Amino acid sequence: MTSLSLAPSMARLPSRRRLPRPGQLGPVAAILFLTLLAIAALAPHLLTHADPLAIAPRDAFQAPSAAHPFGTDQSGRDILARVVYGARQSLALGCGAITLSLSIATILALIGGLGGRIAEQAVRWLIDILFAFPVLVLALLCTATLGSGIGPLIVAIGVGSAAGYTRMVFGQVLSVRGAGYVEAARALGHSPARIVARHILPNAFRPLVVTATMGIGQTVVWSAALSFLGLGAPPPAAEWGTMLSMGRDFIAEAWWMSFFPGLAIVLTMLSTTVAGRALQRAIEGRGP
C-alpha cells in the first residue's frame, strides 16, 4: 500500500494538539533562571564574593574580565556583584507592586461584578479613567507625591498597572457570573453567598496565578523604567534600573555598565512570561 503525504500548507482537523510548543526547554530554562534569581535575592553571597558597595575609583570602567565578569562601573564597583545584589531590590519591587495592583484589581472587580448595575457602571468608568493614565504617567505623579524610594515606587507601579489587571479580573468575574453552572447552582436553590464562595471566586481567580507570574516581570521592567528616570532607590543601593540609567551616560566608554543590568531585566521578564505560560498550560491541562 502506498502512502501519499499531503503538503503541510493544508488545513488541519480542528484538533488543538499541535507540534511541540516552541522548545519544551523554554520553561526549564525559565525555571532555572528564576531559581537563580531567588538565590540572588535571598543569599546573594552564594553567587558572588565581591562587595557590591566597595568602591575602587582607580579600577573604574574596567571591561568584563576574569576578575570582573561583567566589568566595573564608574566607581570601580564590580557590576556582577551589583547585578546579583540588585535582584532582591528588583524582585521586592516586582512582587510588591504586582501584589498591590492585583489586590486593587480583585476588590474593584468584585465590587463591580457583584455590586449591582450602578457599581458595575462605576467600575467600568473607573477602569476607563485609570486607563487614560499610562502606567508611567500615574507612576510619575505618585512619585512626585510620595517622593522617591522603594515604598513609593511600589505604590506607583501597583496603582499604575492596576487598570489592566482590573479590566482582566472584572471581565473574568462577569463571564463567570453569567456561566451556566452559576445558573444551575441558583436553580438548585443555593444562597448567593454560597454561589459566590464556591463558584464565582474560585473560577474568576484561577487565571490570576498565571497573571501574577507574568506580571512580576512587567512590573520589574516598569520599576526599572522609573529608577531609570531617577526616581528609584537611593544610592549606593544596587538597583537594576538605576545602574542602567547611570551606565547610559558612559555608554560610549563602557557599554557593559548598562548592558548587563538591562539583560537581567529582560531575562526576568522573559522567564516569568515563559514560566507563566507553562503554568497556564498546566492548569488548563488538569482543568476542563
Added chain:
Amino acid sequence: MELTILRGAQALGSLSMRPLHSPALPRRALWLAAAALLLATTGCRRHQSRTTAHEPVQGGTLIYATDREPICLDPHVQGDMPQVFLAEQYLDSLVAMDRSGHILPWLATDWAVSDDGRTYTFHLRHDVTFTDGTPLTAEAVRANLDHMVDPHTQSSTAGGYIKQYAGTDIIDTYTAAVHLKTPYAAFLEVLAQGFLGIESPRALARPRDENCQNPVGSGPFRIVRWDHQSQIVLARNPAYHWGPPTALHTGPARLDGIEWRIIPEASVRFAALQAGEVDVIDSLPPEAETPAQRNPDLWLLMADRPGNPTNGTLNIKRAPFDDIRVREAFIRSADIDGALASVFFHHYRRAGSPLSPTTPFYSPAFEHHADYDPDRARALLDQAGWTGRTEEGIRTRDGRPLVVHIPLKASLSAAERTLWEQVQATARATGFDVRLENGDDTTILEREGQWDYDVRIGYWNTSTADVLRIVFSSAFLGAAGVGGHHQNEAGFSDPAFDRVVNDALLTTDPDKRRALYLQAQTIAAQNFLQITTYPQSTRLALSRAVHDVRLEPSLNVTSLYDSWVTR
C-alpha cells in the same frame, strides 16, 4: 588657571594626564578608526574641509549644541547659566571686563564714581540702536536697572547683585546717574556680566512672559525663533559695530546666523558633534574629553569660571556640623581626588579654596588646607566625642549615630552624582553614615529652604570676590519667602567676617580689596564650611571647521561674535 586653548595633538601633551585606566581603550580606538572610516564613506557634511583657512570667512551658519534650555531668554528673569550663555550672543553690557579683571568701556564710553561711592554716572555711546530700532539712551539704562530689581521680574541673580540699587537719574539723553543705597565696589564687575545685559526698553515694556520668548538687545545677533526643547535660531545684526574691546574684530558678526540646539544628553550631544550634526558643544562631559582630544576633527576650548567653586556646603546650624571638628573630619574623610581620577578621568582639577582660581583677588594659599586625611579625621571625631560604634561601624555619640543627610537633585549630572557616592563610601570608612537622598528639584529646593540638609550641593558663578559675601555673610542668612532661598547655605554668621566683606565694598583700591578678600578667604577656610570639589568651568568641544570662538572674560561664557566656519 589661564585660558587654555588645546589644539588637537598637543592637547594630549599640554594636559597633565596619566594614561587612562581602561582596558577598553584599544578596543575603542579601533572603533574610532572604523567610525572615522565610515564617516568618510557616509560622507558626513561637516569636518570635511581640513583646509585651515587663515583669512576669516564671512557668512555661514554655526550649529551650537548646549545641555540645558533656558526657561526664559531674558537673563534678567530668574538668571541661570543657560540664559547668560545665550545673552552673550544678543545682548551688550554697559562695561566689559578683561582677563586680568580690569573694567573696560563698552556701551558706556566712560563713567565717574562719586566720592561716597554711591553714584555712578555713565556716558553712553551715541550710535547704538537695539535690533528693534530703539536707540540706546539713558532712559534705556534706567529701564533695564529698574526692570532687574522689580520683584515681578522674578530675578534671582541680576536683582540680587544690585540689591543696593536706589534709582537712576537721566542727566541727558546719553548720560545716566545710577544711585546706590550703599557703596558697592563690585558694581562694575557685576555690570560686566551678561546677566545684567542691556535690553531694548520698548521690548522690556511688554509683559514679562512675552519678553521671555523673544527679548531684544543690541548685540551681534538677534533672536529669530525659539522652537521649545529643540532650538533657538539667531541671525546676524548687520548694523552691529560696537563690539566689546575684548573682541578680536570689529563690525558685524562673521556668521550669518546661529542654530542654538538643545541636546540635554551629554553622550548624545558629543555623538552629534562627532557625527558632524553640530559644530560646537558646551558642557563636554568628562568621559568624552579624552575621545574628543584624540579626535583629529575636533579641538577643545576650556576655562574655569570665577566665583565659588562646585561644592558641598555644610549646614552648621544643626548637629553634627555645628561642631567645627566634625566638619573638618568630614571634609578630610572625603576622597575627592579619587572621584576626580575616576568619573572625571583626571580632567578636572581639585578646587580647595572658597574662590575659583579665575576670580579676582583669589589666593592660592588655601588650595590644600583640607585635603583627604582619614587619620586626622578619625582623631578629630574622637576628640569630638563620636567614639561609639554601631555594628555597621557607624560612629555614635551618646547613642546617636553620625548621620549626614545629602539631598540629590534629579537634575544632578552622572559624574557629580558618582562623586558624592564615592564621598559616601570613603566617609563611611571613617564612620560617617552618609545618606544620599534622591528627589525632584522642587522637593529638594523646598528642603534647602527649610535648612533640612547637612550638605547642600551647589556653586556660584560670578565675576567678583564679593561672592564670599553672598555665600557666607550673615546678611544672606534670611530665608526669602516660603520657598526660603537663603544664599548663605552654611548658616555661617560671624561679625568679623561680615565686617571684612562689607569693607571690601567700600573701597575701589585694588590693594585694599585684595587684603580684605584674603582675610575673608582665610576665615571661610578656617571654618571648614564647604567641601570644595572642582571649579565650575566652561568646556567646549569644537569642530575644526570652527574658528575664533571666544570666551567672554567675566564669566567665561561662549561668545560667537568673532567666530567663522570653513565649509
Added chain:
Amino acid sequence: MTHLLRRAAWRLLGGILVLLAAASLTFAALHLTPGDPVTAILGGASANPTPEAIAAARHEYGLDRPIAVQYALYIARIARGDLGQSFSQHMPVIAVLRAQAPPTLALMASSLAVAWLLALLSVVPTARRGAAGAIASTLETVGAGLPQFWLGILLLWGLAFEWRLLPPAGNHGLPALVLPTLSLAIPLAGFIAQVMRESFDLALDQPFILTARARGLGDGTVRLRHALRHALLPCVSLSTWAVGALVGNAVAIEIIFSRQGLGRELFLSVATHDMPLVSGIVLFIALTYILAGLAADTLYVLIDPRLKGTRP
C-alpha cells in the same frame, strides 16, 4: 434611534468623566506634593529669588488662595478650555502643547505603524507553520520582553555612536525619527504579534477556512482574505491601550534621544511641580486615549460588521 443617541450621550458623559477625573487627580497629586511650586518657578540651578519676587509670584499664580478656591477656579478655567499659564515655561500651556504635541504624536504614529507592520510580517506567513511559527513566536516573546529604554540605549550606542548610521539626536528630519520609533515599536510589535498569533491560529481552525480551501483557494489567499480579518479585532483593542502606553514610554525615549516632545515635557513639569502644565499634558493624553477608543470602535465595526450597533 433615540437609543443610539442615548448611547452616544452615555459615551460622551464617560469621556467627560474621564477628563474631569484626570484633571482632579493631577490637581490633587500636585497639591499633595511637598515643595512649593514657587521655588520651582523661581528655582533654577542657582536661583536665589528675593522675598519680594516670591511674594509676587505667589500672588501672580493665585497660589496664596485656599486650596478649595484654587480647585474651583482651576476646574472652571478648564471647563472654559483655558489651560492656564505654565509657570516653569513662562508661556500658555496651550502654546506648550501646540509646540510639543506634534513631535510626540508623530513618534506615536510611526511607532504604532511600524509595530503593526512587524507584527503582520511575523504572524501571517508563519502561523501554524511548524518550525517557522515556533521561531517567530519565540522572537515575539523576546521582543515583548525588551524594555523600551534599554532597547533605546543599545540602538543609540550601536547605530548612532559606533556605526554612525543614524543621527543620535532626535529632533531634526526623518532619519532622526528612526531610532526612537524602533525602540518603541519593537516591544509593541511583540505584544501585538502575540495576540494576533493566538487569534490567527483560532481563525485557521474555523470551518469557513475549510470551506474556502475546499473552493480551491491557495493557502496565502486563505490567510490574507479570510483568517487575518478575524485575527484583527483583539489587536485593535490592544492598540488603543498601546496609544496610552506609548505616551508613557515616550518619556524615557524622548529623554534618551534628547528629542523634544510631550513625554519629556511631562517629566520636566512633574519635576518642577508645574501644575498647569502637568494637568494640561495629562488632559491631552486622556483626550488622545478617549479619541483612540472612539477610533477603535469605528474600526471594530469596519472589521466585523456584525458588531454594528452592539458596542456600547
Added chain:
Amino acid sequence: MTLEVENLSVSFPTPTGEHVAVHDLSFTLRPGRVVALVGESGSGKSVTARSLIGLAGPTARVSAQRLSLGGQDLRRLPPRDWRALRGRDIGMVLQDALVALDPLRPVGREIAESLSAHKWGTRAGRNQRVQELLEQVGIPEPALRARQRPDELSGGLRQRALIASAIALTPPLLIADEPTTALDPSVQAQILRLLGRLRDGGTGLLLISHDLGFVSRLADHVIVLHHGMVVEQGETARVLGRPVHAYTRTLLDADPVRHPPRIATPQGTDTPPLLTAHDLSLSRRGPDGVARRILSDVGFSLHPGRTLGLIGESGSGKTTTARIVMGLTQPDTGEVAFMGERWVQSGRHGVPEGARRPRRRAMAMIYQDPLGSFDPRWTVREILADALSAGGDPSGDRDHAIATLLDRVRLPPAIAARRPAGLSGGQRQRVAIARAVAVRPALIVCDEPVSALDVSVQAQVLDLLEELQRELGMAYLFISHDLGVIRRMCDDVLVMQDGRIVEAGPAAQILTAPRHAFTRTLLDAAQDLSAA
C-alpha cells in the same frame, strides 16, 4: 467523472500511538448517484470527506490502494493540482453555514470567490453567475441577498447560499457533510429537496449524515461506519430495510420515530395542577435597540407525574418559557404558580428569590448543553454532593448516596472521580440527570435534553428519563424541536410559534389530527424526513 475509492485508510499519530480514523473504506461514486456515509460521531465520516479533497491535514497519514477521480490518480497529487481540483471537480458543503461561510463577508463575495479561485470569467460575469446560482438554489431577491452576510440570512437561506458556493463551477461531484444538522425540520426538508434536484441534475453526491431518515430519502447506496470500520454497506432499501449487522439495527431502532408513541398517563383529575402559568409575556431590546416580543400571553398547566411537551422551531420562545418557569427570568406580565403557591409574579411586587429558594429543590432542570452547567473545576462526585446538599439529603452517607445516584442513571461508580469535560456526551447528560433527580424534585424542566446526542445515545437517555419518571413519579416539562422525541415522551403538547402557543392538547390528538396550519407543516416536514 467517477470517484473510485479502494481500501482508503486514514490515521493520525497521537501521543498514545497511531489512531486509525478510517479503515479500508471502498466505494465508487458516479454522477447522478448518491452514496451516503452513515455513522455516529467519531465514526470517521468527516475525516473521509476531507481526505477525498486532500484536506485531512499535514499530520494525517492517508493511504489507499486506489484513489482516483475520472481516472486521475489522487494519491500523489501536488498541492497546486489539488487546488485546481477542489471546487471545480469536487464541491464541499459543511454543516451550519453560519460558520461554514466567512461570517464577515457578504455571501455573494463568498460565492464569487469559488469562481475567481479558478480564474472563472470577468468580475461582471462572476457577479452575473452569482445571481444565477442564488436563484438556482431557490433564494428570492438574489441581488439583495448577495450583499448580505450569513448572520443576516435565515438558517435555510444561508445553507442554500453555502450550497450555491459549492456548486458554483457545477462540479460533477459534491460532498455534503451533515448538510442539515441543527436546522429546523421544515428547513431540512427544503435542503433535502434542493439536494435531490442537484442529483437529478447529474451531480454525484457523497452524503454524510447521522440521520438515517434523511439519508433514506436521498441515497442509492449506504455505507454504515462504526469507529472507522465499515460495518455494512449496500443498496439503501436493503440496508435500511433488512439490516444484517446489529449496529445498523440499533441505529434504526434508535430513531424515535420507530418507537411506539407514549401511552398517555391517566390524568389524576382530583389532584390540583403542579404548575400553572398565566399569560406570560416578555419583550427584549435587540442590539439595534428595537424592542421585540419574544413571548406573548403563554399559559398552561401541568399535573403531577405527567409530561408536557413544548415543541416549536428555534426562536419560537420554548427556552424562554422554560427559564421563566424556572424563575430564572422575570416576565413582563403574567405569573406562575408552583405546588399551589405563587412562584413567579411579574411586576414590582414579584416573588423575591429568597421566598423561592426553599422550594427550588422541588424543581430541577436538565440543560441542552450539560457541560456548560457544570463547574469546570468539579468532579462528578463534587457536583452530585453539591446537589444532594441542596436537596437537604437526610442520609449521612454521601458516598453511598452518590453511588446510588450513579447506578440509577446507569453510570459506573468510577465516573465519580472524573471531571465532566472528560466524559462523553451521553455520560454528561446522565450526570446532569443524576444531579436533577438528586434533589428529589416534583418537576424537571428538560430543555432539548437529547438534541446534542447521537441517535443511539439519544434513545438510551430517553429510556432513562421514562424509567425515572415511572420510579420517582415526577412531572416533566419537555422541550424539543424533534416531533419524534415529543411523540415518544409526552402526554400533552404545546405547539409554539413566534412566542405564542398556536395549539395545545393531548399528544395523541395533536400529532395525528393537527388543527393549526403550522402544526401541520411541522408534521409534513417530519414525514418527509422520516425513513420510509
